[in-house]
Amino acid sequence: MDYSFDFSFLWDYWPMLADGLWLTIQLSLMATVAGFLLGIACAVASTSRSRILRGLVGLYVELIRNTPLLVQLFVVYFGLASLGLKFSATTSAVIGLTINIGAYSSEIIRAGIESIHKGQIEAGDCLALSRWQVVAAIVLPTAIEKVYPALASQYVLLMLGTSIASQISAEEMTAAASRIQSDTFRPFEVFLVIAALYLLLSFGMRGLFWAVGQFAFVRRRKLGTTL
């Protein structure tokens, strides 16, 4: 093979790449935080006594988990705009990614809630805690601690999924790379570089989740139990 690699485009294009990287990080963080909160709300709702509420959450979770993120983003960005609900590409990406990851979070957290022993909740009730206090002080902390590794993996997948936002012209890293490669005709090098950056991001995210876990789950840290 007589192909000679040329990474010199990095000199001229690194600001564009850096902007893309920054937006990728922002999209990931915003969707993770918002999706986590949405997931908690939906998971709690799915254990509610109201059948309507449970049904609505079930419908949302199944609809999202059984359709592609790409199509979901198209519906939010192109679809809603055609109905007069116009959002910028970035806003649409945040909305779409949040709705997407919220469904996955909900399902994971619900599984955590269901694994909690009934006696735990009974004990909380018997200490005169209100229903919400039991949820906030006992149910959610133990459920989330239990499913934290699954949540963390899902959020890393979400970060990788932000690349799909390039298809609705959000200027994140993959979109930046596409533009650079069409300018430079160095597709292999450009995509190799962002692949490496995504790899670093996913390692970084795993590290971040580990650190957050150490901070959030004091017991695990003190007793040395692995998460």
Place this chain on the structure above:
Amino acid sequence: MIPSLLGISPAHWAALLAGLKWTVFLSAVGFLAGGLVGFAVALSRISDSLIIRGLAAVYVNLIQGTPLLVLMFVLYFGLPVFGFDMPPLAAACIAMTLFSAAYLGEIWRGCLQSVPRTQWEAADCLALARWERMLLVILPQALRIAVPPTVGFMVQIVKNTSVASVIGMAEMTYIGKLINNATFQPFRIYLIIAGLYFLLCYPLSWLSRRLERKLNVAHR
């Protein structure tokens, strides 16, 4: 004249269904070829050889640490610079295979390792050869555990074939974009596409959950 259904003309429906066929085809390739490679990955991940284990781990981490979209770009735009002829279909098939293999390999490795240590030792005590131990003792047990998550991952495969639309592979999402360009009814067309994906995926999700429940009951 055949009336239009859900505001989509018969010709567009025909195109959509052709796209759906390619979605199914790509999913099947992803599952079958990915399964084959993935099985090798799973075995490599528990190999006695440090080098084979290491290589498999690097492969899995590479695929699971980068977006499928970027993998498709590398294959479709990147490889031709070396002189490979890379039509969208070929790039999409290779990408789906590499992608599925990494995830299925990890799922199956977990299943193999969840077969109790004592079973491996018992097989050793019977003086079974390594391949006999795997084929006769471990695989049958791992298979039972592996079915529900494998069916569950098929949903991910189907959904992720939509990414192939970005390199011009004429599967369902790509056809949807074309129809939208012609009719400019994005809300309608993308909801219909989502509905079609749902029809493909939901039965698999349902089946996976059912199988898992059955397995859990059997385990108790």
Place this chain on the structure above:
Amino acid sequence: MSPIVSFRDVHKSFGAVPVLKGLSFEVQKGEVVALIGRSGSGKSTALRCVDRLETVDKGEIIVCGHRVSDPKIELRKLRQDVGIVFQSYNLFPHLTVEQNITLAPRWVKKADKASARALAQEVLAQVGLSEKIDAYPEQLSGGQQQRVAIARSLAMRPQVMLFDEVTSALDPQLTEEVLKVIEELARQGMTMLLVTHEMAFAARIADRVIFMHEGLIHETGSRDILRNPNTPELKSFVGVGL
């Protein structure tokens, strides 16, 4: 003075199976009452009805002035007056001993952090576990966990304590340390209703024993009935139990 706990003609079924068939009894302030009987006799259900973990079909239950059988009862007020300890401890695994104990005082009674900690120290001293204040439940033995569960209930300053077979999950050595704590509470005058399999223990601390059989009180009296039972059923039960 009105009794702390009063049951009048209480009926309760699980589906088609009647568990309580018109149960009536009272527990006076400062009294220690042991509920004994075979499994399925309804004793645990009766205890759980006191704290309204089960609702009754018919009859009246009044606990510390709260009409427990009333569907509109303010549950949280009732439960501030009633402490309950379960067979399975039910400590919160993600919280330290101190946090387990102070959770309800801080959230329900809005105690500040310093006074809550002082309270935790006080009730832990009562169960002899002062040095474990910063431990997590999984670092404690079963007996220690159960003593923390008792301390957690005491921290709400209940007027009556319920014990639901609290030593059934413990081996004999650990059982003894838990029973000692309960005995000490009895000596301090705590009103207690306990479901127990430990006949020797009931014979040691109970002011009154209620022997339940098929959803009703079959025999009741002072602790002496355990040594000199009148009915053949209690006779055979005690013969097995002691």
